[in-house]
Amino acid sequence: MAPAPGEPGPSPHSGRPSELIGQQIAGYRIEDEIGRGGMAVVYRAKDLRLDRTVALKLLAPELARNDTFRQRFTHESRVAAAIEHPHIVPVFEAGETDGVLYIAMRYVPGRDLRHLLDHAGPLSVGAALRIATQVASALDAAHDHGLVHRDVKPGNILVAKGTDSDHPEHAYLTDFGLTKKSLSLTGFTTVGQFVGTLDYVAPEQISGRPVDGRCDVYSLACVVYETLAGGPPFQRDDDIALLWAHQYDEPPRLTEKRPGVAALDGVLAQALAKSPDDRYGSCLQFTAALRAAATGSAAPGHAPTRVDRHVVGAPVAPGAPPGPPRWARPVFRGLAG
Ligand SMILES: Nc1ncnc2c1ncn2[C@@H]1O[C@H](COP(=O)(O)OP(=O)(O)O)[C@@H](O)[C@H]1O
Numbered sequence: 602m603a604p605a606p607g608e609p610g611p612s613p614h615s616g617r618p619s620e621l622i623g624q625q626i627a628g629y630r631i632e633d634e635i636g637r638g639g640m641a642v643v644y645r646a647k648d649l650r651l652d653r654t655v656a657l658k659l660l661a662p663e664l665a666r667n668d669t670f671r672q673r674f675t676h677e678s679r680v681a682a683a684i685e686h687p688h689i690v691p692v693f694e695a696g697e698t699d700g701v702l703y704i705a706m707r708y709v710p711g712r713d714l715r716h717l718l719d720h721a722g723p724l725s726v727g728a729a730l731r732i733a734t735q736v737a738s739a740l741d742a743a744h745d746h747g748l749v750h751r752d753v754k755p756g757n758i759l760v761a762k763g764t765d766s767d768h769p770e771h772a773y774l775t776d777f778g779l780t781k782k783s784l785s786l787t788g789f790t791t792v793g794q795f796v797g798t799l800d801y802v803a804p805e806q807i808s809g810r811p812v813d814g815r816c817d818v819y820s821l822a823c824v825v826y827e828t829l830a831g832g833p834p835f836q837r838d839d840d841i842a843l844l845w846a847h848q849y850d851e852p853p854r855l856t857e858k859r860p861g862v863a864a865l866d867g868v869l870a871q872a873l874a875k876s877p878d879d880r881y882g883s884c885l886q887f888t889a890a891l892r893a894a895a896t897g898s899a900a901p902g903h904a905p906t907r908v909d910r911h912v913v914g915a916p917v918a919p920g921a922p923p924g925p926p927r928w929a930r931p932v933f934r935g936l937a938g
């Protein structure tokens with residue numbers, strides 16, 4: 602959505618990042634650009650004091666003169682540093698030097714989920730639910746601190762290699778630039794300053810109602826939907842139609858795009874409910890319901906889905922195998938008796 606009148610555009614692309622490679626900023630030597638988002642460019646850099654690799658996030662130069670973006674950037678470093686959590690990237694240092702605002706944090710080798718989905722397509726049910734659960738734990742930790750992330754999307758989830766075959770990936774939630782205190786109606790992130798994609802935005806964020814952690818439940822559900830379906834639940838030709846769909850249209854069932862996961866439809870529908878009151882109360886409740894549904898321990902009537910790595914792109918027949926054909930039933934009855 603367009604920035605508020607009088608504000609510069611949010612794109613950092615007019616910065617000349619290649620000019621920074623090899624340069625030193627606040628004791629860090631910039632080595633390579635590794636990513637860019639709505640307001641910042643992230644570099645791999647060497648902390649020359651400790652001789653270790655870090656991720657150095659710099660506020661886009663054309664935004665550094667703008668108070669709203671400066672505040673948002675400083676806010677991000679404080680929030681991320683305040684929450685110690687295995688699925689939130691630790692912040693080492695933040696500051697300003699020669700008019701450049703920076704955050705130094707742990708370098709996460711790996712790609713963000715946006716990149717993974719664009720290059721490898723939808724994930725297996727197992728991988729999707731493992732990543733969702735890790736992100737959910739980070740979000741619930743933020744909520745316990747009274748903070749709502751408000752910008753949960755694949756580009757803000759980093760996926761690194763996990764520790765072993767039981768934990769093949771380790772996900773990090775990043776980008777706390779839009780976080781806000783729960784239920785606060787004021788603040789510097791009004792709808793008019795919404796940056797970036799509208800694919801994951803909750804109905805109450807659109808209508809400007811108070812938000813709490815359940816808006817992150819909605820966005821996380823959009824992300825889970827996309828990791829399994831290959832695209833977000835609502836896809837429309839323009840922003841207005843997309844905003845309308847989030848507020849009023851029924852989300853399509855995942856099984857329309859990804860056969861074999863019928864058990865997850867009801868769980869996703871609840872997490873994508875228009876009213877926060879109708880959603881799960883926390884992100885981990887939502888992902889626990891997903892896992893229960895996928896493994897068949899959900900309410901009767903929900904068909905189990907295999908949760909393993911072999912489901913990548915391959916439809917899995919939902920539910921138990923069908924019973925024997927009519928002509929063979931006497932044989933089976935005989936065996937059972
Ligand atoms: N700690 C990190 N280690 C490695 N890559 C990172 C790290 N933090 C961010 N990135 C990369 O930079 C991109 C933009 O970072 P993000 O924090 O989302 O910035 P923005 O606020 O501009 O959206 C991410 O999508 C990711 O690819």
Ligand SMILES: [Mg+2]
Nearest residue numbers: 638756757776
């Ligand atoms: Mg981002």
